[in-house]
Amino acid sequence: MGKFVRVFTLSMLSIAAISAHGNDAAYTLLQTMHDATRRLNYEGVVIYQHGAKLDSIHILHKYDGEIERERLTSLSGPAKEIVRDGGLVTVFSSRGVGTIVQRDAPAQAAGVSFSAPLEKLVSSYNLVIEGFDRVAGRKATVVGVMPARQDRYGYKLWIDRDSKLLLKSMILSGSGRPLEQVQFTELRVKERIAAERLRSKMGDEKSVPRLIADSETRQPERFLESSWRVTWLPPGFERKESGIEKSTEEYIDFHHLVFSDGLAMVSVFVEQLIEKKRAFQGYSSRGAVTMFGRVADDHQVTVVGDVPRPTIEKISTSIVKIDN
C-alpha cells in the first residue's frame, strides 16, 4: 500500500507535494470508517466540546443488516434524546410538548462520512495520515483533512485501528485551534444490542408512530426555485438545495439555499424584513458553526456554516436577488 506521508505544518503542504497515493490511503481509511460507523453495533459515551461548553452524550448504535437505529441521550444539561430508526428521527425533549417528530430522511449515520468522490475533496483538502494515538483506551490512526486554502476549516480524525470507528474528531481553525471536538470516552463494540435499548426512556415510542415518508406533496414549496442567488462561493462548493420553506413560528416564507464542498456546508436563509431595527446583523457562533446576518433589499439575509468568518461574510455580501 505504500508509506504514509507525514506532514508537519500546513505551510509545507501544497497539492503537488501530496502524493495521490497518500491521499488514497487516507481516503480509503475514511471510507472504511464510514462503513464501520454504519454497520457496527456499538455503545459509548462521547464528550462534545464546543466553545467553552462541554456536553456528554450517550450513544447507542445498532445495525440489523438493513436498517440503522441510533439513540443519543444527553447526560448533561436539560434532558434530551434523539432516536433514529432508519429514516425516522424523533426528538424527545423535556420542554415543549414532549415529542417532535422529524420526518426528514437522513442520509447520514452518526459520525463522519465521506460520500464525496476523492477528486472533489482533493481539490479543496489534503487528506493525510498523520500518525497514531490513543483514545478511550484504544489505538487510533490519525487522519488529517486539511484545507488547501484558509477559506475553510480543517478536520482531524482519530480512527480506531481495530473497529475502524471514529473515536475522536476535531474541527480546526486556520491557526490549528479546535472549534469543536467529539470524542468517545468509553466505547464498546458489541455482537448484538437488544432492540429495546434503542427505545427512548423519555417518551413512549408506541405513541409516536411511524410516519409515512415525507412526500413531496406535503411541502411542495421546498422545491421551488428561490429568487435569490449566491454569486460567490469558495472553490469546490456546489449548490445542493434551493427552496422556499415556511417558518413554523412566524408563518413567513423563507428562502433557503444550501451549498457544500463535500465536507463543509453553508446554508443561506432569506426572509422578508418588516422592521429594520429587528434585523440580525453581525456574527454569532456556536462551536464551529458561524452565523452572519445582514440586511439586503428589505430582507434579512442569514448565512450559516462551518467555515471561517471571512468566508461566510464574503458569501453573504455576494447574495443578490433575481427578478423573475
Added chain:
Amino acid sequence: MNKEHISAFMDGEATTEEVEEVIDSLGEDPTLRGKWSRYHLIGEVLRSDRFVTGEKLETLGKRKMLRIEAPTRKAILSRPAIGLAMAASIVVVALTVVLFLSGAPDKPEYLISEFEPGDALDSRYIDPEEQEADQTVVQIGKSESVREHQLNGYFTNYNRQRARLGVPGVNPYVRMVGFDSE
C-alpha cells in the same frame, strides 16, 4: 349538531352538510363560540413552544390592572388606548408580553401590558424607554431574547439540513442534543 362536528370542521374534515350546520350553530350559540375559540387556543399553545409569558401577573378572571405599588416594582400599565369607551367588549388578545432588545444587546427589556375591558383604568403610564430590565418581575421561561430564539432557529435548520443531505462532519444529532435549544 354535536361538538364533534366543530372539531372536524376546524380541521377541514367535516362533510358538506355538517359545515353549514356548524357555522349556523356557532353563529347562534355563544357557548359554542367559546368552545371554538378555546379549541383554537389549544392548537396555538401546542404549536408554540416559545410562549413568552409573564408569570407574576394576576391570574385570569381577577381583572386587575397591574399597578405600580412600590417604587422598586417595575411594571407597566397599558396606556388607555383609543376608543376605550367603545371597547367595552373588546375581544382582541388582552395580554401580550413583548420582548425588546435594548441598546445594549445583553440587556433585554420586558414589557407587559394587561388590558382589561370595562375596568376603571389607572391612567398612569410608564414610558417603556424608562424601564430597566428586571427579571424578577417577569419570569420568562428561559431568559432568552427574541434574538437567541431566532438564532436557534437558524442553527437547528442548518443541522437538520445537514442530516438530511448527508453532508459529513460532526454528527448533527450530537450537535442537536448538545445544544439544549430546539
Added chain:
Amino acid sequence: MGDSEPDSHLVKRVQKGDKSAFDLLVLKYQHRIAKLVSRYVRDPADALDVTQETFIKAYRALPKFREDSAFYTWLYRIAINTAKNHVASASREPTELGLRNDDAAGVELEEIQKTIESPERLLFTEEIKTAILDAIEKLPDPVRTAITLREVEGLTYDEIAITMNCPVGTVRSRIFRARESIDVSLKSLLEN
C-alpha cells in the same frame, strides 16, 4: 390543506352577508395576529389597536377577496402592512389609526366588537400553557398522539389514520376527545 377549508367556507358566508361568520375568523386568528403584530409594534397598547384595525380592514375588504390566496395569507399581509404603516409614521396620535370616524364606520366597529365575544380574555399566561400541557400529558396515548399529529404536525385525518393504523372515524373521535378533555381544564381556568 385541512386548515384553509374552514376559512373558505367562512369567507363565503361573510360574503353572503353573515357577519357572525367573520367573528369566527376573528376568534380563530386573533392570537396569531396579535402575536405577529406585537413583534413589530413596540407599544403593547398600539399592538392591540393595530390588531384590531387589521381585522376591521379585513372585514371591509372581504367583499373583494377572491381567494387567489388563502385567507390567512391575505390577513397576514394586511397585518404586516398595518403594522408597517404604524411603525413608519413617526408621531401618531393614538386616536388616528386609520379608523374613520364617520358614523357608518363607528357602527361597524362597534358591531364587530360587540358581536365578537368574549368576557373570557384569552391570555397567554404560563398558567394557561401549563394547564393545556398538563391536560395533554394525561390523555391516553392514542388520543394524545392523534391531537399532536393534527395540531403540531398538521397531518390530515387520512394521513393520521394511515400512521396510526386505524379508521378515519377513530381519528376524528380521538381528536375530538382530546380537545374536549383539555377544554375541561381550560374552561374552568378561564372562568375562575
